[in-house]
Amino acid sequence: SLAYFMGPKHPMNAGYFTPMGEMLEEVSNGELTVRQFPGGALNQSPPKQYSLLLDGTADMAFLLPSFTNKLFPKTAVIGLPGICVDAISCTTAINKARSELETEYNAKIIGLWANSPPVLITRDKPVRTVDDLKGMTIRVVDPTSTPFLEALGASPVALPVSEINQALANGVVDGVMIDPAGIGSFKLHEAGSYVTTDIPGGASSFAVAMSAAVFDGLSDSEKAAVEKVATSELSAQAGATYAKISDKGMALAEESGLEIIDIGDEERAKMQAVIDAVLPELLAQPAGDKTVGDIMTLMVQD
Amino acid sequence: MDLTTIAALGFITLLLLLYIRTPVGIAMMVVGTAGIWMIRPQAALPSLAREIFSEATSYPLTIIPLFVLMGNLAGVSGLSRDLYTAAHNWLGRFRGGLASAAVVGCAGFSALSGSSLASAMTMGRVSLPEMRRFGYHDGLATGAIAAGGTLGILIPPSAGFVVYAMLTEESIGRLFMAGVLPGLMLTLFFIIAIWIVVRMDPSKAPSLSEDVDRREKWGSLGRASVMVGIILLTVGGIYGGAFSAVEAAGIGAALTLVVTALRGKCTLQAMNEVFSSTLRATGSVYLILFGAFIFKTFVGFTSITFVLSSWVEAQGFTGLQVVIAFLVMFIILGMFLDGFAMLVLSIPVVQPILEPLGVDMILFGVLAVIALEMGLISPPVGVNVFIVKGIARDVPMATIFLGIWPFWFAMLMAIVVILAVPDIALMLPKTMFN
């Protein structure tokens, strides 16, 4: 029996957690059962989740590595721009590097997926060209995008998601970068007026992991069952679920009368030039025992 | 032992521990940790440490020491006294006006203080002697203060809302805004209750206080406007989105500190008293939350809420029916239990049942807080009544409890009206930041 936690309202219930539990039970012939603890057994503090595994509170946990990039520098690479275009391709990309990423967890990764790269939501000033970004204060998803925005002349700031609606509404920031899946949850379709789809940013990662101690204690047949689930299509399905939520977010923005801005090929090329100028330095930086570039190469390989 | 049995055992043990006067926070820590240990031994102590640390380092919770400090400073700086004086000068010459002034004073003080006890205590000290001087009936006088004091946790800032917000993961700012209009409405209901009582028995408010001259009236209003200004800035700032609830508390505390210093009230002795009592109040909220979260984790481990929520669903009850059932339960439990204890004990179970039914947890928060206020003044255990009794030692407890009833019904009316027109609570949070 495996204890396993999640928040009560999580949209990934049907997208991953429930099918994962059922599958594990099935392939282990009932030797392994997952007991979910719905109803918010623990509150949703993302950094807390990894410690649940380490201290033995849970056998399995839902991790949000992007919240603690410093702890998981290899996984953080998915936050770089240009690796992928939507939750489906980002999930594919992150899974290509999976065995390398797994080395930075003191746990067995069972599911690994990513959301869609962010869009930029502004309130007073539409961003139609690269130059429009100059001088704007923009909330970034995580520090990975910071050097790119600085190179574009914007001032990036970090803000917890709980505050972005208010910050956008009262002009503390001019724009908010966020996965379109978050538009509805944080009522950004009420606070913002424009959505620019091209902005240098990458995906955030999500993982379901089993404590290493628990995994090591399983019998060989049980381990094989876990491995089977880990390598199944479930992660890809989770990515697809995220892609759907992102599409819904964009649709909501459009229905609410926000202008969706595509900056066009010419501007896109300009933006890419700025990104390409910044990228080499980042790629040379260390990510655990490898470099950021090594990991990125794994993620974009065929 | 199956999980439901463990859950039931946990609740019974908790009530027993509370009964023998174990501090609420400690009792919940004991039951929560022991309960988790029975279900999953290796999770017990790590969960205990994790929950304590995560509440202690919670950024939203920094609002507690900040606004408690603000309220205490308002007391020593004379700001709260100014407010009562203004209410007294303007309302005193109406029949029953001193009781209304006490209620209005409590409402004003509530906007600076998060605690019902502090409101009742502070306003009681200034207004009770005044009412007795003019021959007001003891029951009316003490009832008005005990009831007025309960506005402390409905009108923002409110420790009750902060605790509720932490447990339900709702926004503190939205809950604060949701409390504003119901708080004003309840103040009005209290005044109407006083009017009806005096109308039915004029001997309860026999004499009118002497009318003060125009200049004195406006002068007192001017002095009170300092405090009103701070209130409007903090509440308006949250509503307009200029700053978060935590920031509003920080700014409010800083401004009140400046006013206290300007008035030359920052003596070493006064500051010692202000900070000691700030820490006492802060400590008691933190200890309760430490316990509440480990207990909530235990409740989560038992899956009892899932069992209950499935049962409720199977019965086909509507959200409104279940809300009313819980409110009735709160009102009855509130007669015996401390309001905070009731909140932290019940919310982990109540929320997972209400949410699937589509109940707005902000609306429920407002209703629950009013129900909890009713408990603060109802016999046999009414904390606010004990506070008032402490100020008016010669008034028999029975007289105070008899004086409470008109106000108790005013609160019941408020609940009914808000259930019928939820927008009274929800309008402000819905229109925030615009």
Next chain:
Amino acid sequence: MQGRSHSFHTSAQRWLDRLSYVFVLVGSVGVLLLMTLTVVGVIWRYILVDPIFGLQDLSSMTAAIVAAAAVAFGATQNSHITVNIMPKHFGRKVRRLTDLIARGVGVVILILAASALIKKGNCGLACGNVTGNLTIPHAPFYYALAIALGFFALTLLVQIASGLVHWAGEDPNEVAE
């Protein structure tokens, strides 16, 4: 007998009072710091139109110190919330016994909590015990909370001892009604 018990109670109490004063000082400075951090954050944001990066990390860690000091100080003041519904007619003997049980379970859980906090604090970076933005290590704040809860347990132990000494008379720590 009366004299000895009196001196025990007062000398233990004097020590606790001295220690509690340290908590008041630390807690007061912490509350003022919290206020300053919050106000500076707002001013900075409006005047320089740039939120200070990681300010909330500083507030959170200060909050841990305030919470620790406040809980510890509250213990010496008997200000933690209890439910007073036990009928008075139960008499002193019963109350002595229930007080002993209530304080006893308190000591046990507080010592367990303090040791669990120390153990967690020791885990350090490997357990992700740093703040999200400024990477402030959590360990010192785990220890501060452990000290506060340990002190709370000590206060209860003194109350138990003094309750036993005064078993036949008035318990000086009896919660006032």
